[in-house]
Amino acid sequence: MTISRIRVPGWNTATAAEGYRQVRENFAVLVADHADAAERAVPACPQWTVRELIAHLAEICDRVITRFGGESCPVPETASAAEVLKLWLERGHEADTLLAADSDGKGRGDIMVMDAFTHELDLRYALGVPPPGAHAAWLRGFEVLVRGLGDSLGRHGLPGMRIETEGATWIAGTEPVAAVLAGAPVDLYRSLAGRRSPAQIAAMDWLGDPEPWLRAFTWGPFTPPDAEIER
Template identity: 55%
Template sequence: MTASRPAPDFVGYPEVRRGVRALLAARADVRERRVPACPEWTVADLLGHLAAIAGRVVERHGGTPPARTDARTVPELLDHWDTVGEDLDRRLAAAGGRSGEVMVMDAYTHELDLRAALGVPPPAEHAAWAPSFEVLVRGFSGSVAGRGLPALRLRTPAGSEWTAGAGRPVATVTAPAHDLYRALAGRRSLAQLAALEWSAAPGPWLDAFSWGPFAPPAWPGV
């Protein structure tokens, strides 16, 4: 079975915002909570990042995002992100295609970061998962090919498969979908990566998990 891309990437963005709001609605006191997956950030910093990225994409699509906010509380930060995000939703829908795919991947990855920080499991289903995972696979695939490594098959226990790199895969790494996602997004340490189910020694491919903005943390990832 090979994964497909059933819908434009921007479709998942409102769902990320709703998910983050639902996650934080009853946790207004977590503003200063550290986010282990982004150790230099608090929850407030992460929300500010999400709104800032949305503002940049609005500008790229010809819009003018709201002036820099002085929002301080979690509800205010969420409201500001929604203000920018609702404008962005319209612009991405009008642009069609996959114009917002990297932004959606970033936002969904950070929703998972927040869930991990708060001890909340990942959602069983999410509209942003498939397009975001495809972005990660493409980036990792470029890293595998760019390092001259043979292709690697990524597989879930349910039978979904992706190929990273060029040519026929010579090995397979199998893990639950969430763990594969976190591995490709720099949220698993080298030891955690090596502990996944590999059909061959994982050593040749471990360096390839450092690509773009991502790299395995020195500590156990979440």
């Protein structure tokens, strides 16, 4: 077992399609409010500007749609940030339908939601906008990340860890647990998604010595930065 949800009272248990839709809606508002930020660097994705971050999400959306037999609509290289966003918003409705149909219990759409929501947080930090409180993607994104951490713990031969945040607790890896990591939702989420340095992760609220566990935070596409990139 790599993840066990113990309790999530009051958390938004929205569907993957609802979570993905809210990410797109939030992007539309953020980009409209910061129309001059298209070429601004995104610290969490240092190789990307805001426009390139949006293009990545549009390309992932296109990839998912074509995988299920839909028509491909690549992002034009010359398209502006507003044009790329418009393309993503239009194609997102088709992706919502596919996510809603992904009801076999395997949660494959959750990875797409996690990626999109993680990048919404990247955009917010790049623009100096606070993270959201309630969001339809919080829970699904968290569970993908906790599952990934649990798998990483197993690969490193580490026992399980309990992760605690406001209103939710999970077990990553196998029981009995040998460490507890607690914190605010955004701090935990950004740590699990490779957006916090090892020093920042170690400085969080731990029960037990954090040092043996830090290497497990490198997994899949996520590698914690050497130095702090955001608070």
